[in-house]
Amino acid sequence: MLSLDDGFTVAVGPRMTTLAIACFVKFNGDPVICPTLEDMVRALCQNGSCVLPLQQRFTPTLVSVLNNMNPDMGLSELEYFLINLTNLSLPS
Numbered sequence: 001m002l003s004l005d006d007g008f009t010v011a012v013g014p015r016m017t018t019l020a021i022a023c024f025v026k027f028n029g030d031p032v033i034c035p036t037l038e039d040m041v042r043a044l045c046q047n048g049s050c051v052l053p054l055q056q057r058f059t060p061t062l063v064s065v066l067n068n069m070n071p072d073m074g075l076s077e078l079e080y081f082l083i084n085l086t087n088l089s090l091p092s
Contacts, residue, residue, distance in 0.1 A: 006047055006049075009043060009044065009047045009049075009050060010047065010049045010050060013044060013047070013049065013050040013053065013054070014053065016040060016044060016050075017044060017050070017053060017054050017057055017058065018057075019040075020037060020040050020041055020044070020054075020058070021057060021058055021061050023037050024037060024058075024061065024062075024065070025061060025065070028065060041054070041058070
């Protein structure tokens with residue numbers, strides 16, 4: 001739904017950003033929720049009006065989670081999520 005209507009995405013962007021961060025913190029290792037979360041973040045990133053607020057709020061959360069990860073763990077859903085996130089093409 002977010003990727004279909006830019007106006008709707010702008011209207012619900014702040015709430016979706018809050019939801020994305022909360023889900024990311026709580027379920028960052030869940031193989032079912034992570035792909036849905038990726039789609040939500042991708043839709044927000046591809047909307048020029050939503051990308052900056054998303055970056056400002058999501059980046060500190062990402063840094064905190066990455067700093068607290070156990071380095072002995074294998075490639076997790078979180079790392080797949082981050083790889084996919086870094087490969088997004090942002091609006092120009």
